[in-house]
Amino acid sequence: MSNAAQNSGLHPAIRLVENIGRKTVAAIEELGYVASMLAESFYWLIFGRRQQQPVRLRNVIAEAMRIGVHAIPIISIICLAIGVMMAIQGIQTLKTFGAESKVIVGLAIAITREFAPLIVSIMVAGRSGSAITARIGTMLESQEIDALRVIGINPVRYITAPLLLAMMISIPALTILGDFMGLLGGGLYSIIELKITLPIYFERCAAALSWTDISQGLIKSLVFAAIIVLVSVSNGFQVRGGAEGVGRATTRSVVMSLTFIVIADMIFTYFLNFA
Amino acid sequence: MPAASNSEYAIEVRNLDAHYGERQILNDINLHVHHGEIMVIMGGSGSGKSTLLRHLLGLNTPTRGSIKLLGQDLAHNSEQAMFELRRKMGVAFQGGALFGSMTVEENVVLPLCEHTELDENTMRIMGRMKLEVVNLAEFGDLMPSELSGGMIKRAALARAIIMDPRLLFFDEPSAGLDPVAAVELDELILRLRQAMNITIVVVTHELESAFKIADRITVLDQGMILMTDSVEAVRNSDNPRIQSLLNRLPRDDAIDADEYMERLTGI
Ligand SMILES: Nc1ncnc2c1ncn2[C@@H]1O[C@H](COP(=O)(O)OP(=O)(O)OP(=O)(O)O)[C@@H](O)[C@H]1O
Ligand SMILES: [Mg+2]
Numbered sequence: 001m002s003n004a005a006q007n008s009g010l011h012p013a014i015r016l017v018e019n020i021g022r023k024t025v026a027a028i029e030e031l032g033y034v035a036s037m038l039a040e041s042f043y044w045l046i047f048g049r050r051q052q053q054p055v056r057l058r059n060v061i062a063e064a065m066r067i068g069v070h071a072i073p074i075i076s077i078i079c080l081a082i083g084v085m086m087a088i089q090g091i092q093t094l095k096t097f098g099a100e101s102k103v104i105v106g107l108a109i110a111i112t113r114e115f116a117p118l119i120v121s122i123m124v125a126g127r128s129g130s131a132i133t134a135r136i137g138t139m140l141e142s143q144e145i146d147a148l149r150v151i152g153i154n155p156v157r158y159i160t161a162p163l164l165l166a167m168m169i170s171i172p173a174l175t176i177l178g179d180f181m182g183l184l185g186g187g188l189y190s191i192i193e194l195k196i197t198l199p200i201y202f203e204r205c206a207a208a209l210s211w212t213d214i215s216q217g218l219i220k221s222l223v224f225a226a227i228i229v230l231v232s233v234s235n236g237f238q239v240r241g242g243a244e245g246v247g248r249a250t251t252r253s254v255v256m257s258l259t260f261i262v263i264a265d266m267i268f269t270y271f272l273n274f275a
Numbered sequence: 276m277p278a279a280s281n282s283e284y285a286i287e288v289r290n291l292d293a294h295y296g297e298r299q300i301l302n303d304i305n306l307h308v309h310h311g312e313i314m315v316i317m318g319g320s321g322s323g324k325s326t327l328l329r330h331l332l333g334l335n336t337p338t339r340g341s342i343k344l345l346g347q348d349l350a351h352n353s354e355q356a357m358f359e360l361r362r363k364m365g366v367a368f369q370g371g372a373l374f375g376s377m378t379v380e381e382n383v384v385l386p387l388c389e390h391t392e393l394d395e396n397t398m399r400i401m402g403r404m405k406l407e408v409v410n411l412a413e414f415g416d417l418m419p420s421e422l423s424g425g426m427i428k429r430a431a432l433a434r435a436i437i438m439d440p441r442l443l444f445f446d447e448p449s450a451g452l453d454p455v456a457a458v459e460l461d462e463l464i465l466r467l468r469q470a471m472n473i474t475i476v477v478v479t480h481e482l483e484s485a486f487k488i489a490d491r492i493t494v495l496d497q498g499m500i501l502m503t504d505s506v507e508a509v510r511n512s513d514n515p516r517i518q519s520l521l522n523r524l525p526r527d528d529a530i531d532a533d534e535y536m537e538r539l540t541g542i
Binding site: 051053139143150151152 | 329332333334355357358361362364366368369370372373374375385386389390
């Protein structure tokens with residue numbers, strides 16, 4: 001408040017520069033916080049047992065159920081639908097060149113490299129990322145995090161590390177599911193248009209795909225998993241101001257996750273293809 | 276290794292200053308609590324009681340001064356030593372702070388799960404025993420959201436004593452309880468001390484409860500300690516602020532009319 005009062009006398013340009021400076025410092029601070037949280041999570045996952053403060057398998061499984069298993073139906077439906085849409089568009093476009101049979105190559109590569117990991121991560125960020133932020137924010141407001149700390153339970157070990165592990169298992173697994181469902185969706189339309197059978201369609205998919213296509217998607221999905229956990233957890237731990245604060249943090253968390261996922265996707269796609 | 280049990284005091288606070296941002300909340304706090312003593316921290320709303328408690332628990336870092344629990348300085352303790360120290364502390368928070376995703380019994384045995392290698396059955400039995408102590412034996416399978424306010428406080432107390440701690444901290448045990456439940460909780464605290472000789476720090480602004488359970492009382496006012504003494508001495512103190520707190524009088528600070536107007540209008 002006192003800062004705003006001091007600022008109001010300044011030239012607008014100076015104020016702008018000052019604000020940019022302030023935001024930059026805050027962003028760097030947050031980046032540092034997130035980086036140290038990532039390091040600490042891995043520390044607990046690797047050395048926790050030796051310190052007699054293990055990351056509990058039970059917590060990891062519970063999170064993996066919530067993040068992964070419960071998302072199977074929705075991921076299946078969406079990836080199937082996207083596969084169908086891509087096949088429709090692809091065949092319509094390629095028809096003009098009389099090359100509609102080449103659609104399978106495009107489908108297979110686009111789905112495995114790009115769409116499955118991206119769609120899965122977006123869905124998980126919306127479903128679980130927001131829930132994670134809300135849960136941690138609520139725990140913070142009700143002093144549950146304080147209670148953890150006074151019991152001697154490190155919150156990063158107890159909350160962040162299991163989430164990270166569960167997410168890094170769930171998202172690649174869901175991506176494999178998404179790959180399959182997407183290809184299946186594409187196939188359902190293609191077999192009608194191209195007058196082939198489903199086994200033949202999958203055979204052609206397999207011929208079009210190389211290991212790098214699938215692994216590229218999986219590597220990306222691991223990065224997206226880390227992004228979702230770090231963004232949603234750090235937003236949760238920064239909740240201030242009761243229920244309203246929790247709501248605000250949840251929104252911020254989802255928007256940030258999606259933004260970082262798409263940007264990371266772009267950067268990764270560039271480097272994985274050209275570097 | 277610091278010899279924990281040989282220290283003279285269970286809790287030792289020296290020259291503690293604390294801030295939230297720019298605002299100073301605690302001012303030069305000095306406090307000593309003997310082993311096995313029940314110390315009540317009393318004071319009006321906003322006087323800094325909960326803040327002092329957070330510092331005692333090592334949740335906040337002071338701007339100045341030192342805090343020793345069982346002879347160990349919180350600021351200079353290693354992570355591992357803090358971890359060991361926390362096994363000997365129990366805390367019941369103002370709002371209970373039970374974990375909403377676990378049943379009452381799971382809440383109570385969580386410290387055992389984390390600090391001991393006991394098998395599940397033993398832990399369950401110990402959990403039941405502590406729930407029995409706080410009269411919640413039948414409610415172990417409920418979720419915290421299904422408990423009443425008083426039951427939450429008692430469940431939080433059960434969790435706080437599950438490790439048989441040497442230090443017990445209790446924020447506002449009787450606030451928001453009906454008189455009978457409040458008295459029961461006070462009795463419970465006294466019984467605990469008798470049975471286990473725990474050092475207990477209770478934060479409260481309920482006078483009756485404070486007088487009943489305290490060995491000594493610390494009166495906090497606007498972040499400063501007005502006095503720390505026996506119940507009798509506090510009762511008989513002629514400090515006007517303490518008297519106004521005891522007799523529930525409005526603060527009779529000489530109010531400057533102009534200043535008051537200024538505060539209201541913000542001009
Ligand atoms: N998280 C916080 N951030 C900023 N200021 C705070 C915070 N918590 C407490 N304060 C301020 O510190 C002062 C002391 O608060 P504290 O909670 O310690 O009071 P209290 O004595 O426990 O009061 P009560 O009896 O109402 O619980 C208050 O003026 C409050 O505004
Ligand atoms: Mg308080």
